[in-house]
Amino acid sequence: MVNCATGLHSRTLTITNKCTYTVWPAVLSAAGSSPLPTTGFALLPGNSNTLPVPPAWSGRLWGRTLCSIDITGKFSCVTGDCGKSTVECAGANPTPPITLVELDFNGTSQMNLYDVSLVEGFNLAVRVAPTDGKCLATGCLADLNAACPTELKVIRDEEAVACKNTCQTEPCLSSQFFKTACSDAHDHAFFTCSSSHYTVTFCPTSKSWRKAEKKKEASGRNVVKYTGVLAVISVICGFIIFRIRLRLSNRDWEISLSAGTRADCTIAPNT
Structure with a gap:
């Protein structure tokens, strides 16, 4: 200037x-x-x-x-x-x-x-x-x-x-x-x-100054790290819940199918 x-x-x-x-x-x-x-x-x-x-x-x-x-x-x-x-x-x-x-x-x-x-x-x-x-x-x-x-x-x-x-x-x-x-x-x-x-x-x-700056950086990295961990845990939990629901659903279907088979296999009395 x-x-x-x-x-x-x-x-x-x-x-x-x-x-x-x-x-x-x-x-x-x-x-x-x-x-x-x-x-x-x-x-x-x-x-x-x-x-x-x-x-x-x-x-x-x-x-x-x-x-x-x-x-x-x-x-x-x-x-x-x-x-x-x-x-x-x-x-x-x-x-x-x-x-x-x-x-x-x-x-x-x-x-x-x-x-x-x-x-x-x-x-x-x-x-x-x-x-x-x-x-x-x-x-x-x-x-x-x-x-x-x-x-x-x-x-x-x-x-x-x-x-x-x-x-x-x-x-x-x-x-x-x-x-x-x-x-x-x-x-x-x-x-x-x-x-x-x-x-x-x-x-x-200054070591103390660098330490403070690194602490800030580490804090930011920790937020990212913990966010990633929570995301993984969320996916795993969702998969487990899906498997449980699927197994319960299959079990209900098996019970329903079994009951239907027993009903179909009933022998009618001779007339």
Whole structure:
């Protein structure tokens, strides 16, 4: 779609949450870029939000987890917090560790740049995909929190909720861990595409999400299976009833025939 007033292609960014918990996406526009209309909101499991992207926009996007508001009205998150005490980050950078999405939608050409980076650690599995089927998707699809080395884990209520990247020089423990787990994100390589629409998905391969989807599919298959079984049982029962009726009918006929034969065989007295 072309904006005739500016001669630039309009772009959209859809953010989808496939995690089993709420995620608060946050967006930080780069210097000189017009801000997105919404830069802080909550996404419930399974929900999406599509944002229009201004021309020549570039910025960073990440997901915040385990967020809450205290009795004073202060908003905070265990991972990805901006330190602003509000849902809107208002131009503030996130507190690592976070899985970082970087986007550069150049307004002077049709070629856009996108990547997923683990330079600042990891807190959520993320995938970035253009809707143009000719372009490649990228991201870190695995949940690295559980596998994160003990000394790099961020623990909340005895559960790993993020994984730190402590590397200042190469190589180091976190560098090797992230490189092995998610080479695309570790290498910090930008992908290019001319598509006008992009989707950022949190927890794109969540086991819990897949389990729920499979449960729905299994439920549908069970309905079909049980319907088929009932149909077979119905046919069998109908056949049994038919045989019973047929046998009863033949028996009645045999009784009637026998009675008729006895009547015909009666010898009349001599006259």
